[in-house]
Amino acid sequence: MNSDNNWTALVTDFWPEFIASSWGKEFVAGGFGGIAGIISGYPLDTLRIRQQQSVSGSAFKIFRNIIANDGPVGLYRGMSAPFASITFQSAAVFQIYAVLSRAFTSSSTQSNSDPPSYKAVAIGGFGTGALQSFFLTPVELVKIRLQLQTSTQQPISSSSSHKGPLSVAKSIYKTEGLRGIYRGLTITMLRDAPAHAVYFWTYECMREQFQPGCRSSGQERFSTALVAGGLAGVASWIFCYPLDVLKTRIQAPTQRLSPRYKGIVDCLSKSVGEEGYRVLWRGLETAVARAFVVNGAIFSAYGLTLRCLFSNGSN
Template identity: 45%
Template sequence: MEPGMEPAALQLSESVRDFVAGGIGGACGVIAGQPLDTIRIRQQQPGYSGGAALLARSIVAVEGLRSLFRGMGFPLCTAAMQNAVVFQSYGIAARHLTGGQQGSLSLLQVTCAGCFAGAVQTAVIVPVDLLKIRMQLQTAVRGAPGYIGPLALLGSVLRAEGLRGLYRGTTITCIRDLPSHGVYFAVYEITRELLEPGSRANGSSNAAALWAAGGIAGSVSWLSVYPFDVVKTRVQAAAAAQSPYRGWVDCARQSLANEGRDVFFKGLSTTLARAFLVNGAIFSAYELAHKCLL
């Protein structure tokens, strides 16, 4: 090396930065929202009609505080991958739509890139959600008879249903995630610009605005597809052989016939509260990590 020359700094591609920052954001989101997610999953099951606070007290009293975090291992281990895939897919689609040129995307382009990201992430999220849901629906505590740990549950599903069993609910998951991610990214961009004018073009430096924009985007995106999530949860709650449903359409039909229209909004308030916390954390961590990786 000649005198006065310094080694060049390691330059990460935009795609790699999206991937790494998305993974960091995803892990932060899981930790922030797992207790409310456990309550949401229980509320969505047939036969439950109580409020979130009552259910939370019941879970803690009977199963212990740790039960609110049951099933977190699967999403925490895979949240980095899931959100990394989402943000990387979004970035790839965004760069394709703009021809690789710098500058802000139109809201239509943002929505299209978000839908693409939602479709891509389905392959990652389906088995994770299925295992998480079945862990969360257990009432036996760790060490007690009948308790099934995460690895044992994974083995049980593979032995009984094969790889196909892990992907039960793929169609309804894609129906939920494709449009919701379009809404997710579009609402985030709109809200961030409203809270901090000029941030779409120049970046954001206001942590509170990032959190609020991410939280609002998450809440609105969940609200836009929530009935599909209720159906997805019920479909994935049991193996095909034990399930009362022949598929997601049959699940929706039976749920409506047996419980009325309100069934499709069970656990909605809990979900929206969780979505605000989780997605505020995801976008805040993502934006911070993305800047640090420059």
């Protein structure tokens, strides 16, 4: 009984103090940013995944088939997997980035009130992308399996068709173990580490270009965050897109007991050999459109929430 009371006291004491701190505010704001991003861009994400795995790659044809076979709900298939985790994931990403970018900023040249240097921003983004891969890989694996599943597919067994993320995760763990849950970890890390460096560096540069001095004041306009965030998303996706195509193919479901590809090099060789180098850019236009919408929403929601929290904290 005492241990329960101690645990309750720890929780009730910790969270108010944590949210009142700078770290807590950044964590909460990141969570709201992630929610805004997943709601605004998930249908386009489904189209991107289908394009990367298809032969034709036509976004309109894929969209029409999804609506005809599954209805509008087909565009949101698998959303519960990232939505259930996106609040924590996005919150953790922004928090880790804030800590790392400050840590890599030279204290001898900047005061505590100055924004992180652009070099520190890039290094902090790189480290953030690498660390989040360990959490993101299983989530995206489950999401991709659900997004590529259609109501008209003919499964080879009753366990091949799943109703939700837990069903997919249990099936993967049962047949492939923990290694199967983390299939695609290497390619996810290779994609996300440099992409996040480009992502945060572009955002910081663009917001300062659009509204000089906003990095120091932290008071950028809504339109500044929206456009700078959108451009940051576009830049990072263009930079890493071929790796994302390979990741989708490596993590895609297969009707064979063994994986279709032995690794990243094998996936690249077979994909290019069968479909040419254009396959590495298939679905890019959908990804770019989604990136602008999603990341504009993420940074706008993040900045707005952060300003509200700091404003309330100062009253």
